[in-house]
Amino acid sequence: MIPMVDLQAQYASIKEEIDTAVLGVLASGRFALGPEVAAFETEFATYCGTSHAVAVSSGTSALHLALLAAGVGPGDEVITVPYTFVATVAAIRYTGATPVFVDIEPHGCTMEVAQVANAITPRTKAIVPVHLYGQAADLDPLQTLAREHGLVLVEDAAQAHGAEYRGRPVGGLGDLGCFSFYPGKNLGAYGEGGIVVTNDGTHAEAIRSLRSWGEDQRYHHARQGFNYRMDAIQGAVLRVKLRHLPAWNDARRRIAATYDRLLQDTGVTTPTVLAHGTHVYHLYAVRTWRRDALHDALETAGIHSGLHYPVPVHLQPAHADLGGGVGDFPVAEAAARSTLTVPIYPELPDGVPEQVAEVVRRTLAA
Numbered sequence: 001m002i003p004m005v006d007l008q009a010q011y012a013s014i015k016e017e018i019d020t021a022v023l024g025v026l027a028s029g030r031f032a033l034g035p036e037v038a039a040f041e042t043e044f045a046t047y048c049g050t051s052h053a054v055a056v057s058s059g060t061s062a063l064h065l066a067l068l069a070a071g072v073g074p075g076d077e078v079i080t081v082p083y084t085f086v087a088t089v090a091a092i093r094y095t096g097a098t099p100v101f102v103d104i105e106p107h108g109c110t111m112e113v114a115q116v117a118n119a120i121t122p123r124t125k126a127i128v129p130v131h132l133y134g135q136a137a138d139l140d141p142l143q144t145l146a147r148e149h150g151l152v153l154v155e156d157a158a159q160a161h162g163a164e165y166r167g168r169p170v171g172g173l174g175d176l177g178c179f180s181f182y183p184g185k186n187l188g189a190y191g192e193g194g195i196v197v198t199n200d201g202t203h204a205e206a207i208r209s210l211r212s213w214g215e216d217q218r219y220h221h222a223r224q225g226f227n228y229r230m231d232a233i234q235g236a237v238l239r240v241k242l243r244h245l246p247a248w249n250d251a252r253r254r255i256a257a258t259y260d261r262l263l264q265d266t267g268v269t270t271p272t273v274l275a276h277g278t279h280v281y282h283l284y285a286v287r288t289w290r291r292d293a294l295h296d297a298l299e300t301a302g303i304h305s306g307l308h309y310p311v312p313v314h315l316q317p318a319h320a321d322l323g324g325g326v327g328d329f330p331v332a333e334a335a336a337r338s339t340l341t342v343p344i345y346p347e348l349p350d351g352v353p354e355q356v357a358e359v360v361r362r363t364l365a366a
């Protein structure tokens, strides 16, 4: 089977560097935070063009702490999209705030900016756009709305390490930016990890404290906090991998260009690159109303493909108490029914896009 991502192939390509880095941590005896994590924070902040980065245990904890640092809590509303991985919404709910959904735009499947103004109420505290599949939501108008209404803009950049918006890397454009280092992400740890980037030193300090039991000094707890620290091994692994990320994102873009060319006139809609930015293709998502038939045909041909995401969050049983129903967000619901993601990763073997295109052509012609 051709997988959706091949982490063994990636490890093989950087084995020596990784082994040295991991063995160094084992020998150091320091396994939580420590110098490797601190160095990674500095390097990742530089990569994003921010003055601060605080490493945490996952993308979910990054979102949770970013929202807490921004003062989001019970009684507040946070505007986000229903067409995302469920963690975006879960993190909002961890704070006690209520998620308020707006639909996505149909081209890049990112937040429909035109709907945000109408969703703002006196209780609104923050806006959380998601840079879905590896490309930025339209941040400038969201920034303007946030300033006008005194709201915090928190970017969910979990799928978009290295993507640019108007020439600047995502994550550092809002008040706070959150990344995931789940193994399959464009920059993935060998385990769980996440980070918050920001130019606000007060927010950064709050997150540093919150990730480690609200300590201000050892065993003095200024605030209630969490055990959301990053492992030292993940810091060491991520330092190695960050050096390869630009080349890996370039490889993803080259593969996407090949798919774009081969899938022309086959009946699927290929991804739209929004004019305001660059795409890092965490996922290559095509659209067709015969999505399920195509999913089956690819499986039969030995090629995994994915549903990202088959059920929008407003229709998930876990979040039924928010009162969502079928028809509330028609663009998200249509995307959930028609989107299929096909294998894209830097080590994708030559010839796979040709195989995928052949199956698409055959299936949709039938």
Ligand SMILES: *Cc1c(COP(=O)(O)O)cnc(C)c1O
Pocket: 058, 059, 060, 061, 084, 085, 087, 088, 130, 156, 158, 159, 179, 180, 181, 182, 192, 193, 194
């Ligand atoms: C992966 C992801 C998250 C959560 O990150 P974890 O590291 O898995 O906790 C949040 N939002 C989006 C859009 C994601 O893709």
